């Protein structure tokens with residue numbers, strides 16, 4: 001499967017503020033694409049534009065090869081299921097009855113309800129009035145509704161928001177099964193790096209409306225390789241000598257780092273420094289965490 005959702009220079013402006021800027025998103029088919037960014041970064045706005053619920057100021061969205069516009073919006077919506085913001089229900093109706101309403105709207109046979117209720121493990125609560133549901137149950141019902149009709153693409157905006165830790169874990173496990181079980185592609189947003197780390201195969205990181213990273217999750221991990229923090233008799237001079245000899249080094253916040261933890265590189269660095277009459281005072285291994293990487297990419301810290 002190729003790219004199933006693609007945005008090209010997608011931009012949204014509210015008043016004078018650009019909340020989504022020139023976004024080129026590429027979501028590969030069959031992936032769980034984690035759309036990660038701090039609160040207010042523009043995730044919901046992007047997802048709404050993908051679904052045709054918000055109109056781009058400029059740029060285009062292509063879903064399953066079709067450009068989203070007012071003419072084919074409905075046919076695209078048939079191929080997509082979504083959980084955007086807190087879903088609204090009829091509180092006086094049961095979970096099952098709410099799904100029946102959605103079946104009518106989506107033109108899906110009611111026989112589909114049992115399977116989605118089972119998938120989200122809501123069979124036991126299906127006849128209870130939604131007004132009495134907990135937030136977690138409402139979220140799961142929202143996912144059940146999104147799954148009705150086996151859409152090829154699922155867009156989930158912060159699906160674990162407001163859930164307790166057990167609910168979060170359950171929702172995460174559920175999402176992880178969807179590509180293999182139904183061949184779905186899932187675009188899921190979150191402001192929690194650890195959450196995306198546990199479920200996504202691809203990651204897009206958005207900061208202040210711009211995409212600052214997009215690749216396989218494994219590639220994000222590549223950035224988190226260990227490095228050595230060096231303190232020497234003269235860090236600036238050491239940096240120049242090591243760089244000159246071809247070793248990967250950087251200065252970050254006035255600290256000198258060797259961007260490798262390979263024995264041969266460390267030995268080589270020691271030799272170079274002593275040849276230049278410089279000495280190592282401290283040598284410390286540092287694992288750059290995913291949080292550090294996120295911080296570097298977005299300039300903002302992230303909750304875990």
Ligand SMILES: Nc1ncnc2c1ncn2[C@@H]1O[C@H](COP(=O)(O)OP(=O)(O)OP(=O)(O)O)[C@@H](O)[C@H]1O
Nearest residue numbers: 014019037038039040041042043044045046158191
């Ligand atoms: N209808 C609107 N009118 C004006 N500004 C809006 C509107 N919708 C969103 N915004 C602004 O756009 C920016 C991005 O909002 P958006 O909801 O897309 O961010 P987000 O990444 O989904 O964050 P969150 O997780 O907090 O929802 C915010 O500054 C928000 O205040």
